[in-house]
Amino acid sequence: MIEIDQVTKSFKDHVAVNNLTLRIPENEYVALLGPNGAGKTTLVEMIEGLQAPDRGTIRIDGKTWTTHQRTLRKIIGLSLQETRFVDKLTVLETLDLFGSFFALPRSRSMQVLQMINLEEKKSSYTVNLSGGQRQKLALGIALLNEPRLLLLDEPTTGLDPNARREIWDILTGLKQKGETTLILTTHYMEEAQYLCDRVVVLDQGKILADGTLGELLNTFSAGELIEFQTLRRVPETLPEGLPGFMELHWTVPGTSGTVTVQSITDALPVLLSELSRHGNEVLSLQCRKKTLEDLFVAMTGRRLNE
Ligand SMILES: Nc1ncnc2c1ncn2[C@@H]1O[C@H](COP(=O)(O)OP(=O)(O)O)[C@@H](O)[C@H]1O
Ligand SMILES: [Mg+2]
Known part of the structure; x- marks a missing residue:
């Protein structure tokens, strides 16, 4: 056309x-x-x-x-x-x-x-x-x-x-x-x-x-995101050790961050059981697939609506 x-x-x-x-x-x-x-x-x-x-x-x-x-x-x-x-x-x-x-x-x-x-x-x-x-x-x-x-x-x-x-x-x-x-x-x-x-x-x-x-x-941004915040510091080996680990970004080192994994379904139960095994408490938790917005940020370093 x-x-x-x-x-x-x-x-x-x-x-x-x-x-x-x-x-x-x-x-x-x-x-x-x-x-x-x-x-x-x-x-x-x-x-x-x-x-x-x-x-x-x-x-x-x-x-x-x-x-x-x-x-x-x-x-x-x-x-x-x-x-x-x-x-x-x-x-x-x-x-x-x-x-x-x-x-x-x-x-x-x-x-x-x-x-x-x-x-x-x-x-x-x-x-x-x-x-x-x-x-x-x-x-x-x-x-x-x-x-x-x-x-x-x-x-x-x-x-x-x-x-x-x-x-x-x-x-x-x-x-x-x-x-x-x-x-x-x-x-x-x-x-x-x-x-x-x-x-x-x-x-x-x-x-x-x-x-x-x-x-x-x-093509541009494989992976799914788990954003978490915990009461106490998580063990240093934990986020990286999750099944299908791809990337980790701390907002507050040790207690608040975003981990990119291949599959939320595979990684989330492990994350939660490890946290509970160490007697740590989850303050907030959000899971989501990547969106076009993440893609745009990955490509340009800026947000779409800036
Ligand atoms: N008539 C015009 N005179 C001068 N600059 C223009 C004119 N139209 C658009 N531009 C410039 O060209 C660029 C693209 O504009 P535009 O096509 O309106 O973008 P968008 O629709 O994606 O916001 C902008 O930097 C804008 O300032
Ligand atoms: Mg326009």
Whole structure:
């Protein structure tokens, strides 16, 4: 669906997208994940034809913006990082207006209204919508022309968990039909993890990692974590001696730290029984698998939302 070849885009002497190559097959859901300034917006806006690359080529369904502008507009739906609506139009009028650009019947506005679960707000002025409702309307506009390619720039940034979940539900509903390719930018790893088949991690205009969540975690950060805090010092040989031991990081040497092991299931019973054998007491204990956040920290030394 999308072929990006050696694309570079700079602003003055700052390289926002740096010699980037990427292929996205039809009907795949792809997250562009990266911190602020990674180049996500610049990249999607080049795919959307809103910015032109300095170098390199972008093809969508085999076509370029210079030769096939009208065709591409028909198959693309998009929402920008920030959406401004006309304050004095209602939700339904806003959908009608955008629908008229594609010569869609007004019945399509009603269908979309239902998809985005905003029927009860159809007569409200857009200026009175909550953040979540605005984002749903922006998504609705993107969906009006039944796009084969949907590009959403941070669709849930700043939303509360309920509103975020609603947007996720709309997008998973669409995925089940299997007729849409989605590119979504986000700095929420849970969003990438939940919605997308594939995660492309961007930082400083370059691709740091690309694959399914499982592939990324296997390649970059094997292991599972046990974070523990004990009343007294643990025996020096203990954490390193756990089955499947990989790594140990002390927060407070001797009593508080994180141990990386191959399997929590294998290591945890040994840890607990050894602690109890030495009469030590567990103050806190947390076990978890590694996440994309750990992966990002491992690759860059920074956190995603810094
Ligand atoms: N119009 C512009 N003028 C100057 N610098 C820009 C412009 N757009 C983006 N940049 C810079 O390019 C880099 C990438 O920005 P952007 O693509 O918006 O990143 P992201 O969407 O991942 O936060 C940033 O350092 C940003 O400041
Ligand atoms: Mg952005």
